[in-house]
Amino acid sequence: MNLLKLDLKKCLTDKLLDYAVELSNCLPLQAIMVYADVFHNEEELKSYVERLENAQLVLVSRDKLNFPLPEKVSFIRVPHIKLTRLGQMKIAVLVGVSKGIFHPQDIILCLSGIAESGVLDSLFIIDIGSEFEFFEVNQLEHLREVVRPEVFLRVLEIAIDLAVEGREGKPIGTTFIIGDSEKVLEYCEQLILNPFKGYDEKERNILDPHLEETIKEFASLDGAFVIRGDGIIETAGAFIRAGGVMVDIPPGLGTRHRSAAAITAITKAVAITVSESTGTVMVFYGGKIIMEIERPLIFGSLPTEEKTFSIREEIK
Numbered sequence: 001m002n003l004l005k006l007d008l009k010k011c012l013t014d015k016l017l018d019y020a021v022e023l024s025n026c027l028p029l030q031a032i033m034v035y036a037d038v039f040h041n042e043e044e045l046k047s048y049v050e051r052l053e054n055a056q057l058v059l060v061s062r063d064k065l066n067f068p069l070p071e072k073v074s075f076i077r078v079p080h081i082k083l084t085r086l087g088q089m090k091i092a093v094l095v096g097v098s099k100g101i102f103h104p105q106d107i108i109l110c111l112s113g114i115a116e117s118g119v120l121d122s123l124f125i126i127d128i129g130s131e132f133e134f135f136e137v138n139q140l141e142h143l144r145e146v147v148r149p150e151v152f153l154r155v156l157e158i159a160i161d162l163a164v165e166g167r168e169g170k171p172i173g174t175t176f177i178i179g180d181s182e183k184v185l186e187y188c189e190q191l192i193l194n195p196f197k198g199y200d201e202k203e204r205n206i207l208d209p210h211l212e213e214t215i216k217e218f219a220s221l222d223g224a225f226v227i228r229g230d231g232i233i234e235t236a237g238a239f240i241r242a243g244g245v246m247v248d249i250p251p252g253l254g255t256r257h258r259s260a261a262a263i264t265a266i267t268k269a270v271a272i273t274v275s276e277s278t279g280t281v282m283v284f285y286g287g288k289i290i291m292e293i294e295r296p297l298i299f300g301s302l303p304t305e306e307k308t309f310s311i312r313e314e315i316k
């Protein structure tokens with residue numbers, strides 16, 4: 001990159017950061033959410049936060065921060081995939097609400113750019129309650145009572161991986177039902193013997209990175225995973241008996257998606273599905289689709305690890 005371009009990008013990033021402070025100090029904004037790893041150390045971050053009169057600062061990144069987070073700054077980690085700018089922000093909002101950082105009535109100023117680039121290039125405002133259809137149900141805040149945010153994020157990551165990679169070169173579909181598992185299990189029937197039965201709880205927590213391969217292997221079994229809100233996997237290969245439940249989902253979706261929607265309508269669980277036929281990852285809550293991550297678009301010139309997802313635009 002030539003020097004002029006670098007200067008321009010640095011200048012634009014600084015101006016956007018300044019403008020965000022100005023806007024947040026004169027408009028009723030609850031938070032500034034910053035993506036793209038623009039802050040390099042605690043001091044930089046502290047001096048920026050000091051300029052904010054009301055809004056809280058929320059950093060969003062695909063990686064852990066390598067410096068301590070000052071007071072009044074929150075942090076949201078998003079999956080390690082290349083998403084559109086809006087896509088990253090939408091996942092961040094979803095995780096932020098489930099962690100209690102944001103509330104459905106909040107208005108957030110988002111500063112975004114390419115992940116890890118340290119450069120900002122976009123500023124947009126998200127009015128959570130009126131712009132995200134799914135927050136109208138106003139119940140997503142309750143999600144954190146049943147599912148730990150890191151468990152939700154981990155399952156989302158695994159689901160996205162499965163959608164991208166498949167298994168042994170073939171596309172794969174599966175369902176993860178997370179939270180309220182006691183009630184969920186009342187509606188389940190084992191299609192096969194439970195492969196997790198008899199294992200100690202600490203050996204079957206989805207947060208354990210050693211389990212990733214096992215989970216991906218079992219994802220090719222018919223049926224669903226049932227996971228406790230704290231990450232303990234109760235079972236895999238479970239058939240959901242929720243056939244008669246009315247759900248508000250598009251007619252083209254088959255029984256995998258219908259049963260996932262249904263179980264979230266009659267319990268407090270959240271469900272994440274990977275479609276074998278389309279590669280789409282969907283998140284269901286309260287009987288509805290609350291997020292849809294479409295089949296990855298792999299562009300010819302990008303290296304294979306640069307998988308780009310688009311999230312169906314739900315912003316009106």
Ligand SMILES: Nc1ncnc2c1ncn2[C@@H]1O[C@H](COP(=O)(O)OP(=O)(O)OP(=O)(O)O)[C@@H](O)[C@H]1O
Pocket residue numbers: 173174175221222223224238239240241242253254255256257258259274275276277278
């Ligand atoms: N009630 C259910 N509980 C658990 N798993 C189910 C249930 N219904 C279907 N499935 C799983 O979904 C698989 C695909 O079913 P179907 O094609 O009807 O669903 P779909 O919604 O079109 O999903 P996909 O897009 O993955 O094909 C089944 O083979 C089965 O493994």
